Amino acid sequence: MHEPKTLAERMSGRISLVEDAGGKKTLVGKPLRSTVPQGRIVEMHLPKPPKNLIYVQNTEIPGSKKITLGGVSIPILSNRNIQWKGQEILLAAGPNSEELEDWLSSVKIDIDSRAKGEGQRLIEQTFEKGDPGASFRDAFQVVEEFVELLPSVDTRQFSHSVCVRDGSHYVMHTATPWPGSVRGQVANVLKIDREQISVRSYPVYQGLGLNFWNPTLEACHVALLSQRARRSVRFSGVLSEAFMSEIPGAKFQLRAAVDTKGRILASEIDFTVFAGAFLPLENEFLQRIVLGLFSFYPCANYSIHGRIARAPHAPSSIPPAAGFELGFLAGETLASKIASSSMSTPSVWHRESLQTIDASFGSGISTPKDFPILALLDEAIEVSDFNRKNAAYEQIRLARRLQKRIPNHYGGIGLSTAWFGNGFLSSSRRLNSASLSLTLSRDGKLEVGLPTHKFDDSLKEAWSRILMNELRINRDLITFSFKMSIGDLEPGPSILGRNISIYTRLLNLAANELAKLRFREALPITVTRTHRRGGIGSWDAKLFEGSPFETISYCVGIIEIRLSTITMEFLPVRVWLIIDGGSILAPKSAKAEVEASIQKTLRWCGFRQERNQFPSVNIKFHESISKRQSKDVSTIPQLIIPAALLRAVRQATNLDVFRLPITPDSLVELRKHR
Amino acid sequence: MKISFVLNGEPVEIDTMPHRRTLDLLRESFQIRSIYYRCNNRGCGLCLILLDGNPMHSCLIPAFELRLRDIWTMEGISARKEFEDLVAGFELANAKLCSFCAPSRALVAEALLKSALNPDMKQLRFTAEAVKCSCNSTLRIIDGLEKAAEFRRERLRVSKV
Numbered sequence A: 001m002h003e004p005k006t007l008a009e010r011m012s013g014r015i016s017l018v019e020d021a022g023g024k025k026t027l028v029g030k031p032l033r034s035t036v037p038q039g040r041i042v043e044m045h046l047p048k049p050p051k052n053l054i055y056v057q058n059t060e061i062p063g064s065k066k067i068t069l070g071g072v073s074i075p076i077l078s079n080r081n082i083q084w085k086g087q088e089i090l091l092a093a094g095p096n097s098e099e100l101e102d103w104l105s106s107v108k109i110d111i112d113s114r115a116k117g118e119g120q121r122l123i124e125q126t127f128e129k130g131d132p133g134a135s136f137r138d139a140f141q142v143v144e145e146f147v148e149l150l151p152s153v154d155t156r157q158f159s160h161s162v163c164v165r166d167g168s169h170y171v172m173h174t175a176t177p178w179p180g181s182v183r184g185q186v187a188n189v190l191k192i193d194r195e196q197i198s199v200r201s202y203p204v205y206q207g208l209g210l211n212f213w214n215p216t217l218e219a220c221h222v223a224l225l226s227q228r229a230r231r232s233v234r235f236s237g238v239l240s241e242a243f244m245s246e247i248p249g250a251k252f253q254l255r256a257a258v259d260t261k262g263r264i265l266a267s268e269i270d271f272t273v274f275a276g277a278f279l280p281l282e283n284e285f286l287q288r289i290v291l292g293l294f295s296f297y298p299c300a301n302y303s304i305h306g307r308i309a310r311a312p313h314a315p316s317s318i319p320p321a322a323g324f325e326l327g328f329l330a331g332e333t334l335a336s337k338i339a340s341s342s343m344s345t346p347s348v349w350h351r352e353s354l355q356t357i358d359a360s361f362g363s364g365i366s367t368p369k370d371f372p373i374l375a376l377l378d379e380a381i382e383v384s385d386f387n388r389k390n391a392a393y394e395q396i397r398l399a400r401r402l403q404k405r406i407p408n409h410y411g412g413i414g415l416s417t418a419w420f421g422n423g424f425l426s427s428s429r430r431l432n433s434a435s436l437s438l439t440l441s442r443d444g445k446l447e448v449g450l451p452t453h454k455f456d457d458s459l460k461e462a463w464s465r466i467l468m469n470e471l472r473i474n475r476d477l478i479t480f481s482f483k484m485s486i487g488d489l490e491p492g493p494s495i496l497g498r499n500i501s502i503y504t505r506l507l508n509l510a511a512n513e514l515a516k517l518r519f520r521e522a523l524p525i526t527v528t529r530t531h532r533r534g535g536i537g538s539w540d541a542k543l544f545e546g547s548p549f550e551t552i553s554y555c556v557g558i559i560e561i562r563l564s565t566i567t568m569e570f571l572p573v574r575v576w577l578i579i580d581g582g583s584i585l586a587p588k589s590a591k592a593e594v595e596a597s598i599q600k601t602l603r604w605c606g607f608r609q610e611r612n613q614f615p616s617v618n619i620k621f622h623e624s625i626s627k628r629q630s631k632d633v634s635t636i637p638q639l640i641i642p643a644a645l646l647r648a649v650r651q652a653t654n655l656d657v658f659r660l661p662i663t664p665d666s667l668v669e670l671r672k673h674r
Numbered sequence B: 001m002k003i004s005f006v007l008n009g010e011p012v013e014i015d016t017m018p019h020r021r022t023l024d025l026l027r028e029s030f031q032i033r034s035i036y037y038r039c040n041n042r043g044c045g046l047c048l049i050l051l052d053g054n055p056m057h058s059c060l061i062p063a064f065e066l067r068l069r070d071i072w073t074m075e076g077i078s079a080r081k082e083f084e085d086l087v088a089g090f091e092l093a094n095a096k097l098c099s100f101c102a103p104s105r106a107l108v109a110e111a112l113l114k115s116a117l118n119p120d121m122k123q124l125r126f127t128a129e130a131v132k133c134s135c136n137s138t139l140r141i142i143d144g145l146e147k148a149a150e151f152r153r154e155r156l157r158v159s160k161v
Helices: A007-011 A097-105 A132-138 A179-190 A213-229 A282-294 A324-341 A346-355 A373-384 A386-398 A457-471 A498-517 A587-604 A637-653 A664-672 B022-030 B083-092 B102-115 B121-129 B138-156
Strands: A027-033 A039-045 A054-056 A066-069 A072-075 A088-094 A108-112 A123-129 A141-149 A158-166 A169-174 A197-201 A233-238 A249-258 A264-275 A301-310 A409-422 A434-440 A446-450 A478-482 A525-531 A551-564 A570-580 A616-621 B002-007 B010-015 B048-051 B054-057 B070-072
Touching (some): A007 B102, A132 A264, A169 A179, A264 A324, A282 A301, A324 A409, A346 A409, A373 A386, A373 A570, A409 A498, A446 A457, A498 A525, A551 A637, A570 A637, B010 B022, B083 B138, B102 B138
Parallel strands (some): A446 A478
Antiparallel strands (some): A054 A088, A158 A233, A249 A264, A434 A525
């Protein structure tokens, strides 16, 4: 695998990407996609292909006709039933791209679009505890909320995969956050031994979401063509917008029974996630939404009904926190409403609610010894001057009718809290596996062996510092290699903060072991450390109690906005984030990543960055006592910002804004219907 | 159609279809690897080249437009000493550009510094927004551009106005 190059090498373009793989004799591959979302193929007429052009249909797949990823099985090619618009029906490859396109355009397919395809099932789950009905009867107040998040598409999606044939060996060139899944799936589809396949992984383009089903599916397509043609084949292209994968949207209907002190006694929540034909990691996604809905606030009685509605679009990508984004948005918006309808100010309500947390928070997650949320909240309120600003904006909101002239801007401020669990809830071995090796050679060189390349320069530098301290070794002697050998554990996806939390722990463990062995055993010494989801407390997936994650990052965020009364556009002015990310390995890089994440989230929420000034950002890392543990900090703004922004926009507009992304049109529409 | 132009300071000539995309021509016929095909509609800025000193999207330029023009890509720019200013600027600003956007960001930065050694905020923002990649925030990119400008002024011994 390719080691990420230095900044100078990257800036000069001296880095090879997937499209650079393969030689001049590599065939060009293309799929024929369905132009209708659903239907049944009645008849397909294939004209005689030109010389050197080959094609593959569903019936000609030698092995498995589906790939299984994150609990869902996605068909490699459509058989008779079409399940989404853009689904691949046929694959073809040839030496000449134009000739190939001509042939594909002459294929005639008769599709009965009245016939319903497969995959129209609705996944439903209900999570219940206690007696919410009784709590609602006895409640001092019932607070209701409705939140809607529209699906979003990252329009810069592309498809590049290359399969290089070397005799009976297949080298898959792919850019995916989960290279470990490619080898197994391709072997199953081609019905060959895994040892005949190796994977070369390339950098992944950072889009809005995480799409790991498409690179795996495409790798299978290109491998099928390569097997048939006995030649190397490449897939290269940009997906049409109609065929792109979306990040799911959702609708939440929330009710909470509250006592005289503003504490949540019970909640009833009903939500629907709108996904494409498939949603990889759907169970994980649903459970993470529910965990996000609770946020930090304990609730003894609840009834949560969640469902995933599938539509005949391309399978969905998942957002970077795999569902927490949606859950925290709805849960924290409800919390804001309870806070504003309580007798105390929002900061006091948050403080009192968080103060009552002792052994567990949210649904029943065990609190660590150094639970930092109160300290984070106090600091955020102090540095942002939240109480004063909130009182001022609230005063203006309430006295709006008395104002004789409309100002150019109204202001608003929102506060939100969130936590982020590093890793998966699922105990699946395929998702959780990770391994790292340290090899100290005879000449004193230390090689860090990692299974995937997705580790940036700053993380490598931070790891080098750990190794220099632990083993008293020069930086020049430390090298990083990225390979997945045949017998190795196939690593799980590099998502959900696993790189930083799990691999840093493995590195520490391996370095400790190597420090002990280096004077006892003969060189070279190799120490390997493997992670198979061990060492964490129990997690009750039914009751949502216990310790679901190895490490949890915490954050309190405040956002101050201005809303133009002329254009109805919101402008974020300042953002404060106080984050507990454990031991921060590279503070400057971590800060840069958090900033980038804030920008991405604000765009996702409807902020038009191109026309406006970027807000002033204040990020502070609160280092807890668990010095050795490092946690992900780059995902957490995506859990904090949407809810805080929604609250700030509500204050500035004096409207019950319920939909993200927030657009001037939607605000004007709301005002009309008030 | 025979088309001659100057690529990275070297005069070149090629016989090709006039409607062929400049992006494909440069990648396939001249092994230019610093431009990428990602959006096909001016949406990402990863295919930017300097056409007579101006950043242009090579995915939108037909090959015949190159006739007698001066083309620069990062392969050529990075061979010059001034390239060090760009690297040092972005490194000092801690903008760890990703593999995709790094060449395009460097290219537009070079175009900016060629036209303005003391870029104002409007120019900086325009340059930072020319490449749509979410690996770094706009603030970080602007900081990198400002620092690169400082290094360039130092190299040319020009003081800030």
